[in-house]
Amino acid sequence: MIHLKNVSYSFGRNWALKNISFDLEKGDFLFITGPSGAGKTTLLKLLHADLFPKGGEIKVAGYDLKKLPTRKHYLLKRxxxxxxxxFKILTKLTVFENVALPLVVQKKPTLQIQKRVRAVLRSIGLYNKASVRCDELSGGEQQRVAIARAMVVNPKILLADEPTGNLDKTLSLHLLSVFNQFNLHGTTIVMATHNEELVSRQDRAKILYLQEGNIEAKNF
Ligand SMILES: Nc1ncnc2c1ncn2[C@@H]1O[C@H](COP(=O)(O)OP(=O)(O)O)[C@@H](O)[C@H]1O
Ligand SMILES: [Mg+2]
Structure with missing residues (x-):
């Protein structure tokens, strides 16, 4: 599902990632941990083809990102x-409208959109807020809207950058259980986090520990 071999990335002279190699299978749950500036966000952006490696091989969801032309990026992003x-949600729109957006863009039939959006909102605990405007939500709720919007297209891979950053302990654990549900349905999850407690709770997760752009440790 994900294959990296000797992947490096630099911002000018600053090497944010150096020689990163690892493989993930379908259905894996990976935590990327490490201090601020370690390269976590850069790694997620490489996996989504928002940045391009300066060296090495990178394959995601069956696409070789070095060979995939820009006009075909939408295939990867599906x-x-x-x-x-x-996370950029549209605060003037309702929860339902925000989450439906990717399906509306894909011109899915209305009934299918309603069904899918309701199912995702239910699983993430926002069902009763469907018609609330997003500027009336708390930060944590807005974050969950962003996650629902990411999941509504039923992606093979979900990449999440410090998704529990704004959440208290109870909500962080709830979010982890939501991610676990998606994961048990087959979505590969890659989550960057500082939250060591979450990482230690998740026995079956793979862990990649980054420091200054290097893999300091991994458990797989
Ligand atoms: N847009 C950018 N321009 C220049 N340097 C950047 C940029 N984004 C990140 N960096 C640098 O790349 C390194 C890795 O950053 P980042 O991937 O954001 O780490 P993390 O997410 O682990 O905090 C850091 O040294 C950071 O300063
Ligand atoms: Mg970061």
Whole structure:
């Protein structure tokens, strides 16, 4: 599902990632941990073809990202959803409208959209907020809207950058259980996090520990 071999990335002279290699199978759950500046966000952006490696091989969801032309990126992005820290939801729209957006863009039939959006909102605990405007939600709820919007297309891979950053402990654990549900349905999850407690709770997860752009440790 994901294959990296000797992947490197630099911002100018600053090497954000150096010689990163690892493989993930369908249905894996990976935590990327490590201190601020370690390269976690850069790695997620490479997997979503938002940045391009300066060297090495990178294959995601069956696509060789070195060979995939820009005009075909939408094919990758259909299979791989990303939720960045500055998740951009449309605050003037309702929860339902935000989550439906990717399906509306794909011109799916209305009934199918309603069914799918309701199912995702139910699983993420936002069903009773469907018609609330997003600017009336808390930060944590807005973040869950962003995650619902990422999941509504039923991606093969979900990339999430510190998704529990704004959440208290109870909500963080709830979010982890939501991710586990998606994961048990076959979605490969890659989650960057500082939250060591979450990482230690998740026995079956793979863990990649980054430091200054290097893999310091991994458990797989
Ligand atoms: N847009 C950017 N321009 C220049 N340097 C950047 C940029 N984004 C990140 N970096 C640098 O790349 C390194 C890795 O950053 P990042 O991937 O954001 O780490 P993390 O997500 O683990 O905090 C850091 O040294 C950071 O300063
Ligand atoms: Mg980051």
């Amino acid at each position: 299979e791989v959803s990303i939720v960045l820290q500055d």
